[in-house]
Amino acid sequence: MKDIRMVDLSGQYEKIKPEVDAALAEVINSTAFINGPAVKNFQANLEKYLGVKHVIPCANGTDALQVSLMALGLKPGDEVITTTFTFIATAEVIALLNLTPVLVDVEIDSFNISIDAIRKAITPKTKAIIPVHLFGQSAPMDEIMELAREFNIAVVEDACQSIGAGYTGKDGIYRKTGAIGHMGCTSFFPSKNLGAYGDGGAVFTQDDELAEKLRMIVNHGMKVRYYHDEIGVNSRLDSMQAAILDIKLRHLDEYANARRKAADFYDNAFRDCSKLITPYRYEKSDHVFHQYTLLAKGFDRAKLIEHLNNKGVPAMIYYPVPLHQQKAYLDPRYKDGDFPNSEYLSKNVFSLPMHTELDNEQLKHITDSVLEFINAL
Numbered sequence: 568m569k570d571i572r573m574v575d576l577s578g579q580y581e582k583i584k585p586e587v588d589a590a591l592a593e594v595i596n597s598t599a600f601i602n603g604p605a606v607k608n609f610q611a612n613l614e615k616y617l618g619v620k621h622v623i624p625c626a627n628g629t630d631a632l633q634v635s636l637m638a639l640g641l642k643p644g645d646e647v648i649t650t651t652f653t654f655i656a657t658a659e660v661i662a663l664l665n666l667t668p669v670l671v672d673v674e675i676d677s678f679n680i681s682i683d684a685i686r687k688a689i690t691p692k693t694k695a696i697i698p699v700h701l702f703g704q705s706a707p708m709d710e711i712m713e714l715a716r717e718f719n720i721a722v723v724e725d726a727c728q729s730i731g732a733g734y735t736g737k738d739g740i741y742r743k744t745g746a747i748g749h750m751g752c753t754s755f756f757p758s759k760n761l762g763a764y765g766d767g768g769a770v771f772t773q774d775d776e777l778a779e780k781l782r783m784i785v786n787h788g789m790k791v792r793y794y795h796d797e798i799g800v801n802s803r804l805d806s807m808q809a810a811i812l813d814i815k816l817r818h819l820d821e822y823a824n825a826r827r828k829a830a831d832f833y834d835n836a837f838r839d840c841s842k843l844i845t846p847y848r849y850e851k852s853d854h855v856f857h858q859y860t861l862l863a864k865g866f867d868r869a870k871l872i873e874h875l876n877n878k879g880v881p882a883m884i885y886y887p888v889p890l891h892q893q894k895a896y897l898d899p900r901y902k903d904g905d906f907p908n909s910e911y912l913s914k915n916v917f918s919l920p921m922h923t924e925l926d927n928e929q930l931k932h933i934t935d936s937v938l939e940f941i942n943a944l
């Protein structure tokens with residue numbers, strides 16, 4: 568049996584090696600390392616794939632979130648609502664821009680932001696909501712967009728874990744996550760579902776005005792060279808990463824299917840196990856399983872993880888501490904117990920290996936190892 572890893576990028580590379588190597592050689596020979604044709608091609612192909620009018624490439628997912636908030640022209644003290652059960656980058660950019668992060672709880676089943684909690688958190692100062700499509704499954708976008716319209720709030724989707732996942736709205740239209748809100752952000756970090764061989768990110772929008780602003784902001788606030796109309800940043804996707812991403816984009820749906828197949832295997836193996844809660848699948852959304860995250864019911868997950876590690880099976884905890892309990896984000900507005908679902912999840916979730924290269928032998932070894940521990944409880 569091949570070694571089991573949380574993410575297997577080398578197995579995936581082997582299958583596309585000739586294409587990738589040729590594309591990299593082409594970029595090197597062209598010396599168009601920055602803003603070369605590879606970036607424009609990838610941008611156009613991603614726009615087509617997502618069904619979105621504008622893709623603005625940038626340096627990473629965190630920058631994508633930051634420049635999105637910058638494009639909204641918010642003022643210090645403006646409030647941005649997001650979930651406390653996410654990766655730190657989501658709240659980091661709010662704080663860095665001197666905006667006020669307003670944290671809310673998640674649903675216990677889907678791990679995604681709670682609509683009731685958003686509604687309760689809205690004040691006259693609320694200017695934006697950042698829903699996170701956690702672990703690869705869309706947040707309830709119909710309800711979020713309705714709230715946004717009712718209170719005139721911008722929606723910036725954090726689609727860093729969900730590229731390729733879709734959501735069928737009440738209008739019956741299927742849209743890709745990141746292309747539903749006013750802006751959507753993604754990351755091309757190597758382990759993400761569409762991963763580069765280095766850093767990368769992008770913002771998506773259907774809005775021409777926001778797109779123009781975003782293109783200026785990622786380029787030092789300039790439209791005409793050396794004339795700076797806005798305070799911007801330097802945030803670029805380099806041509807080599809774009810060339811790799813353009814090739815991997817052609818395989819993205821096939822990659823999502825491979826992940827779903829692994830998830831189905833896990834679901835089936837654990838179906839009758841009362842000690843494990845398998846990932847909830849929202850009816851309107853096709854989960855792309857950035858992570859396969861389970862809930863441990865009534866046992867110590869650390870002991871299970873130790874058992875798995877002894878069997879050559881890695882496992883991880885995403886995320887062990889919700890944002891309101893992180894040292895850097897401690898805030899007198901929040902205390903332990905304020906977000907019971909997120910606090911419960913952070914103590915009881917664990918994630919099994921999930922990537923495009925898992926074979927049945929590996930999956931069987933993983934599920935057998937989990938069940939061996941559970942059955943001995």
Ligand SMILES: *Cc1c(COP(=O)(O)O)cnc(C)c1O
Pocket residue numbers: 627628629630653654656657699725727728753754755756766767768
């Ligand atoms: C990965 C990730 C980010 C940040 O992306 P980087 O490219 O690493 O900056 C932001 N939000 C979420 C939910 C993520 O998973």
